[in-house]
Every structure is written in C-alpha cells, then in structure tokens.
Amino acid sequence: MKQKIAVLGPGSWGTALAQVLVENGHEAILWGKNPEQVIEINQQRTNHRYLPDLTLPEGLKATTSLAEAVNDADAILFVIPTKAIREVAHEVATMISNKPYIIHASKGLEQQSHKRISEVLAEEIPVEKRKDIIVLSGPSHAEEVAVHDITTITAASVSLEAAKYVQTLFMNDYFRIYTNDDVIGVELGAALKNIIALGAGAMVGLGFGDNAKAAIMTRGLAEISRLGVALGANPLTFIGLSGVGDLIVTCTSIHSRNWRTGQLLGQGKKLDEILENMGMIVEGVSTTKAALELAQQLGVEMPITEAIYRVLYEGQDIKVAAKEIMLRDGRVENEFS
Structure with a gap:
C-alpha cells in the first residue's frame, strides 16, 4: 500500500532514504530549511552539496514548510542532527493529528540529558499523537x-x-531491513561507533597500520558493549548490524566524516578548522562528551572514549593520548575491562 512519508532532513542520508521510498512506490517529501536547496531538488532533481553525482527520481518532492511535509503523513522520518531533534519534534507535535509512525535515522546522544533520540522523541511527541517509535x-x-x-x-x-x-516500507533488492526489539542497543551502537571512528581515523592519520585499526575497533566494541549493557541493552545486539556492522563501515571508509575528522586530527590539524571545512555535522565530537559523562555517572570504564575526549576537549596531544592507552595496566580480555 502506498504511504506518505515525511523525511525531515535533506542531507545525504535523508535524501538517500527518500529515494529508496520513492523507488519503492511511496510518496516521500523532503523537508529542509534552505530554500535554494529545496528549489534545486524540485527543479533540477539534484542535491549537489550532499550527493553531487545523483539524479533524484521525479516523484521525490521537497519543501521548506514543515506543516506541508507532515500533513497527513503515515510516517515521519527524522534524519536531522541530534542537537535539533528536540526542537523539531516539538514543532511536529503541534502539527499532526493522524497519529503517524515516528521513525528516526539519526545517530547521537542529546547533550546534558544524555538521552537517546527515541527518548527525546517520546518526550516531545505525546503518545496520543503518534503510533510507535522506530529506529532505523x-x-x-x-x-x-x-x-x-x-x-x-x-x-x-x-x-x-x-x-x-x-521493514516493508524500505526493503527491496538492494536495501534489506532486519527487525529488532532492542532499541537501547541499536541506538547506542549507532551513536557510540562514531566515537571509535574518530579514533580509528586518528590511527591512520598518525601513520599506524592494520594492527592498530583492529585493536581500536575491537576494544572500541568492548566499550560500546559495556555501556550498552549497563543501560539495559542486549549484548548480542553489538555483534549485529548496528554494532560490529556499523563499526566496520564507519571505521574503515573515507565516506565517514567521523573517520575523516580523526584522520585529520592524527595529521595534526586543529579541530575547529576541521569542523569548519567538513561542511556537515560530525556527530562523534558531541557524542564523545555525552558518552563519557554518562559512563562516569554509571561507573563504566571507557578508556578509548576518555582519550578521545582529552584530545577533543582538553587539547591533549593525540600521540600522547595513544601512548597512554597502550601503557594502561594489563587486563583480562574476556572481562571486557
């Protein structure tokens, strides 16, 4: 059955997901605040800033009107930076009356509150105004x-x-969706892997090879799992797509802006300069702060996250941070410590 989906956020991921929906026979409308970008999508069928080589399908529409996008939508898909989720969700709640599904494909933790995105959405969009919340x-x-x-x-x-x-909305011959009931684990895997990707990129920027890459990804997964389990996640989630799968793709690819940021840090570039030139949000930077604060609150040890925090927020030399991790007291691996 054809569905109307409001896709909030015309960045690279929002645009790609909207394209999947249109190709699957649904009505997708992209919402964004930039009038020039919206005009480009509607008239030129392109989104050059985010996906420069892509020609968008004719059925994909864009608008700067949030009310137009969410009006009578069967589902609303949030694909916007974590820091904007609460404000936009609050606005959405004032505009909907038909109880749509709420989906999000954003990856991060809210600053100060340390809440997962689904928790923020649940707080801002009352249950009487929506169906269930789903994480993609x-x-x-x-x-x-x-x-x-x-x-x-x-x-x-x-x-x-x-x-x-x-699953039914999105699945086709190139885009396969699995279902899971562990919302905590899936959201934390999505958010925390960006921290480890910063570290993985930094190892490359410092000139280290595959051994270092394997080390930081494996021990990073241990940190993600420790915090996730402390918050009630199923540990098996972290060996699945939103755990080790997402970790692999984000820690090994130039497509990852978190990896690229880490690489540039390893090469000696300044964080402010990197973020200014990146042109897109690097979620791992803010997530590092939120995750470390949450870990300290819960008494969970996250040495890689702590080291990356010192580099990002305290100006520690990245070579010194890497050496300090290596010189930690010896541990037993299967204790996840």
Whole structure:
C-alpha cells in the first residue's frame, strides 16, 4: 500500500532514504530549511552539496514548510542532527493529528540529558499523537545506497509490528531491513561507533597500520558493549548490524566524516578548522562528551572514549593520548575491562 512519508532532513542520508521510498512506490517529501536547496531538488532533481553525482527520481518532492511535509503523513522520518531533534519534534507535535509512525535515522546522544533520540522523541511527541517509535540504523553510507549498492540495516522498536512496518516500507533488492526489539542497543551502537571512528581515523592519520585499526575497533566494541549493557541493552545486539556492522563501515571508509575528522586530527590539524571545512555535522565530537559523562555517572570504564575526549576537549596531544592507552595496566580480555 502506498504511504506518505515525511523525511525531515535533506542531507545525504535523508535524501538517500527518500529515494529508496520513492523507488519503492511511496510518496516521500523532503523537508529542509534552505530554500535554494529545496528549489534545486524540485527543479533540477539534484542535491549537489550532499550527493553531487545523483539524479533524484521525479516523484521525490521537497519543501521548506514543515506543516506541508507532515500533513497527513503515515510516517515521519527524522534524519536531522541530534542537537535539533528536540526542537523539531516539538514543532511536529503541534502539527499532526493522524497519529503517524515516528521513525528516526539519526545517530547521537542529546547533550546534558544524555538521552537517546527515541527518548527525546517520546518526550516531545505525546503518545496520543503518534503510533510507535522506530529506529532505523546500521552499516550504511548514503553515497552507496544512492547508487543501489547492497546494504543491510536494522529497524528496531519495542513493537515488532511497527518494526515490520518500516521493514516493508524500505526493503527491496538492494536495501534489506532486519527487525529488532532492542532499541537501547541499536541506538547506542549507532551513536557510540562514531566515537571509535574518530579514533580509528586518528590511527591512520598518525601513520599506524592494520594492527592498530583492529585493536581500536575491537576494544572500541568492548566499550560500546559495556555501556550498552549497563543501560539495559542486549549484548548480542553489538555483534549485529548496528554494532560490529556499523563499526566496520564507519571505521574503515573515507565516506565517514567521523573517520575523516580523526584522520585529520592524527595529521595534526586543529579541530575547529576541521569542523569548519567538513561542511556537515560530525556527530562523534558531541557524542564523545555525552558518552563519557554518562559512563562516569554509571561507573563504566571507557578508556578509548576518555582519550578521545582529552584530545577533543582538553587539547591533549593525540600521540600522547595513544601512548597512554597502550601503557594502561594489563587486563583480562574476556572481562571486557
């Protein structure tokens, strides 16, 4: 059955997901604040800033009117930076009356509150105004989805019926969706892997090879799992698509802006300069702060995250941070410590 989906956020991932929906026979309308970008999408069928080589399908529409986008939508898909989620969700709640599904494909933790995105959405959009909340996450570069590279990701919700709804919306011969009921694990895997990607990129920038890459990814997964389990996640989630899968794709690819940021840090570039030139949000930077504060609150040890925090927020030399991790007291691996 054809569905109307409001896709909030015309960046690379929002655009790629909207394209999938249109190609699957649904009505997708992209909402963004930049009038020039909206005109470009509608008239030229391009989104050069984010996906420069892509020609968008004719059925894909864009608008600067949030009310137009969400009006009578069967589902609303949030693909905007974490820091904007609460404000936009609050606005959305004033405009909807038909109880749409709420989906998000953003990856981060809210600053100060340390809340997951689904928690923020649940607070701002009352249950009487919506159906279930579903998280869409996993190993996926928008650039590759846009050209129909084979991709598998996860739809997670406390309601299996809602997760299956999203599975049905998006699944086709190049884009496969699995369902999961571990919302905590899927969201934390999505958010925290960006921190480890910063570290993985930094190892490359410092000139280290595959051994270092394997080390930081493996021990990074241990940190992600420790914090996730402390918050109630299923540990098996972290060996799935939104755990190790997302970690692999984000820690090994130039498509990852978190990896690229880490690489430039390793090469000696200044963080402010990197972020200014990146042109897109690097979620791992703010997530590092939120995750470390949350870990300290819960008494969870996250040495890689702590080292990256010192580099990002305290100006520690990245070579010194790497050496300090290596000189930590010896541990037993299977204690996840």
